[in-house]
Amino acid sequence: MADSASQSRSRDLDKLLLRSGNLVGPTFEPGTELRDALNEFVRVLVIGAGGLGCELLKDLAFSGFRNLEVIDMDRIEVTNLNRQFLFRLGDVGKPKAEVAAKRVMERVSGVDIKPHFCRIEDKPISFYNDFHIIVLGLDSVEARSYINSVACSFLEYDSDDNPREESIKPMVDGGTEGFKGHARIIMPGVTPCFECTIWLFPPQVKFPLCTLAETPRTAAHCIEYAHLIKWDEAHSGKTFDPDDPEHMQWVYSEAVKRAELFGIPGVTYSLTQGVVKNIIPAIASTNAIISAACALETLKVVSGCSKTLTNYLTYNGVEGLHTKVTEFVRDKDCLVCGPGVLIELETSVTLKKFIDLLEDHPKLLLTRVSVTYRGKNLYMQAPPVLEEMTRSNLDLPLFELVSKTPRDIVHVTGAAGKGDTKQSCSRKLRVVFKGMDVDMAGGA
Amino acid sequence: MIKLFKVKEKQREQAENENGKPPVKKQSAGELRLHKDISELNLPKTCSISFPNGKDNLMNFEVTIRPDEGYYTGGTFTFSFSISPMYPHEAPKVKCKTKVYHPNIDLEGNVCLNILREDWKPVLNINTIIYGLYHLFTEPNHEDPLNHDAAAVLRDNPKMFESNVRRAMHGGYVGQTYFTRCM
Numbered sequence: 001m002a003d004s005a006s007q008s009r010s011r012d013l014d015k016l017l018l019r020s021g022n023l024v025g026p027t028f029e030p031g032t033e034l035r036d037a038l039n040e041f042v043r044v045l046v047i048g049a050g051g052l053g054c055e056l057l058k059d060l061a062f063s064g065f066r067n068l069e070v071i072d073m074d075r076i077e078v079t080n081l082n083r084q085f086l087f088r089l090g091d092v093g094k095p096k097a098e099v100a101a102k103r104v105m106e107r108v109s110g111v112d113i114k115p116h117f118c119r120i121e122d123k124p125i126s127f128y129n130d131f132h133i134i135v136l137g138l139d140s141v142e143a144r145s146y147i148n149s150v151a152c153s154f155l156e157y158d159s160d161d162n163p164r165e166e167s168i169k170p171m172v173d174g175g176t177e178g179f180k181g182h183a184r185i186i187m188p189g190v191t192p193c194f195e196c197t198i199w200l201f202p203p204q205v206k207f208p209l210c211t212l213a214e215t216p217r218t219a220a221h222c223i224e225y226a227h228l229i230k231w232d233e234a235h236s237g238k239t240f241d242p243d244d245p246e247h248m249q250w251v252y253s254e255a256v257k258r259a260e261l262f263g264i265p266g267v268t269y270s271l272t273q274g275v276v277k278n279i280i281p282a283i284a285s286t287n288a289i290i291s292a293a294c295a296l297e298t299l300k301v302v303s304g305c306s307k308t309l310t311n312y313l314t315y316n317g318v319e320g321l322h323t324k325v326t327e328f329v330r331d332k333d334c335l336v337c338g339p340g341v342l343i344e345l346e347t348s349v350t351l352k353k354f355i356d357l358l359e360d361h362p363k364l365l366l367t368r369v370s371v372t373y374r375g376k377n378l379y380m381q382a383p384p385v386l387e388e389m390t391r392s393n394l395d396l397p398l399f400e401l402v403s404k405t406p407r408d409i410v411h412v413t414g415a416a417g418k419g420d421t422k423q424s425c426s427r428k429l430r431v432v433f434k435g436m437d438v439d440m441a442g443g444a
Numbered sequence: 445m446i447k448l449f450k451v452k453e454k455q456r457e458q459a460e461n462e463n464g465k466p467p468v469k470k471q472s473a474g475e476l477r478l479h480k481d482i483s484e485l486n487l488p489k490t491c492s493i494s495f496p497n498g499k500d501n502l503m504n505f506e507v508t509i510r511p512d513e514g515y516y517t518g519g520t521f522t523f524s525f526s527i528s529p530m531y532p533h534e535a536p537k538v539k540c541k542t543k544v545y546h547p548n549i550d551l552e553g554n555v556c557l558n559i560l561r562e563d564w565k566p567v568l569n570i571n572t573i574i575y576g577l578y579h580l581f582t583e584p585n586h587e588d589p590l591n592h593d594a595a596a597v598l599r600d601n602p603k604m605f606e607s608n609v610r611r612a613m614h615g616g617y618v619g620q621t622y623f624t625r626c627m
């Protein structure tokens with residue numbers, strides 16, 4: 001009885017995992033072993049338990065993944081209930097991650113979901129290395145950029161600048177804005193990382209301050225006036241906190257006054273929240289479609305049961321339906337996912353000598369060099385005030401300056417090239433000290 | 445990839461046995477870009493930069509401008525810059541710390557400069573912004589007012605505007621507002 005139930009439960013999945021086919025990935029080995037591994041071995045981290053996150057947890061649980069964890073710092077609000085279908089009225093005020101995990105576990109037997117009610121930055125980097133794949137259901141460029149840099153930090157390159165397969169931390173990223181959405185696969189070192197294609201997310205358009213102050217024309221102008229100008233006037237020194245309902249209420253009531261003064265209609269509390277937090281109304285169906293694509297890609301990456309998306313899918317349901325896959329390419333000089341230039345040094349080499357070496361290095365030809373290491377500015381060639389503060393480092397061995405780390409990443413900026421074709425640039429260097437490490441290749 | 449995952453599992457167990465040291469936090473792409481911008485600064489002699497939090501915190505700094513032409517000649521104006529980890533995707537936040545009688549800077553220090561908001565693009569940099577700020581002092585304009593009264597005076601009575609600016613910079617009242625000396 002139990003057997004036939006579990007068979008029927010994995011019936012659709014079995015069609016993908018137990019049979020070979022023409023579209024399978026190169027390393028695909030169909031069989032029950034694969035299905036069991038998916039169930040028992042593979043650990044998936046879902047980031048975000050909002051509109052997209054709820055869908056993702058449900059989809060992944062139904063796709064045979066049993067070891068899931070979810071991280072989200074938000075609590076449930078009334079306005080979430082229309083689309084974040086795992087939550088009920090009685091859940092308002094509770095952490096999203098905890099309620100979402102509980103609801104999916106109640107409905108899908110055998111699934112274990114561990115919730116984390118915290119910021120993504122609160123977790124140590126090693127936390128993220130424990131997962132085989134990371135699925136992102138986020139609405140912020142900043143959070144994506146952070147997770148991307150964490151996942152890329154696990155990447156290692158061999159001495160021929162090829163990524164080491166076993167160091168690749170795959171990510172599947174979904175995003176929605178109203179009727180539009182995207183799903184993409186990031187295999188650091190193989191497909192473009194988030195930072196390689198940051199231009200896909202253009203900077204948010206902001207209203208000129210003088211328009212807000214002098215010639216408001218829309219409800220949004222009135223709200224931004226209250227938020228950006230009036231707040232500072234009334235609360236000298238106190239920072240506005242968008243998550244504090246009292247602050248938001250104050251901005252709303254000031255915006256209403258402003259709108260009355262100029263005869264502008266349309267200021268509401270929810271519009272105020274939307275403008276201040278830059279929220280575009282979410283559509284439940286867009287979340288469902290994007291999540292389905294992400295869950296399927298996660299299954300494909302992990303199992304190899306089909307070739308994956310290459311590598312960026314866009315969906316647009318504004319008028320009819322338009323969907324398209326674009327293959328973006330990596331930025332080979334990307335500071336986050338690129339291999340960087342391998343430099344081998346004696347431990348006695350001073351920072352000054354190191355800088356001189358970069359000028360002659362055939363791959364760099366770098367002049368006017370400044371050096372930074374893990375947030376410490378070892379040498380700044382400009383402005384004069386920083387040059388003076390860092391000059392004394394020039395005579396110290398680089399090995400000492402990097403706390404005697406046998407191999408690590410150092411970033412430099414300077415002018416590359418010769419003569420009139422000099423171009424300013426930033427470069428990532430994989431510095432390896434000779435005789436200090438058996439493995440000479442260095443990590444990313 | 446499952447096979448690969450299993451290989452990785454083994455390796456990680458070994459690595460953890462070898463050294464339990466957790467990896468250190470990385471610099472964000474924004475910090476690296478800012479590092480590049482700062483290391484390439486090429487400021488006119490009327491502008492200077494300082495780092496109140498030391499050489500390793502470039503995300504917050506101050507720029508001081510001493511205009512050598514125009515209405516504001518002889519004054520000293522300090523701006524605070526606060527840079528987000530998402531720089532240059534997001535523009536720096538700039539405020540004028542010196543209270544100034546200026547059509548495009550309000551009494552709270554908000555600055556109306558197009559490249560700080562509606563015209564910001566990631567190809568712009570810190571140098572561009574500093575030049576833009578310097579420009580505000582040599583050519584204040586009444587068309588983008590943040591200080592409504594100052595803008596109206598500049599438009600209707602430039603002579604009076606000039607004397608108001610002098611009075612404010614020497615420390616004194618313009619209308620109801622007191623300005624501290626910044627000469």
Ligand SMILES: [Zn+2]
Pocket residue numbers: 192193194195196197331334335336337338
């Ligand atoms: Zn990249």
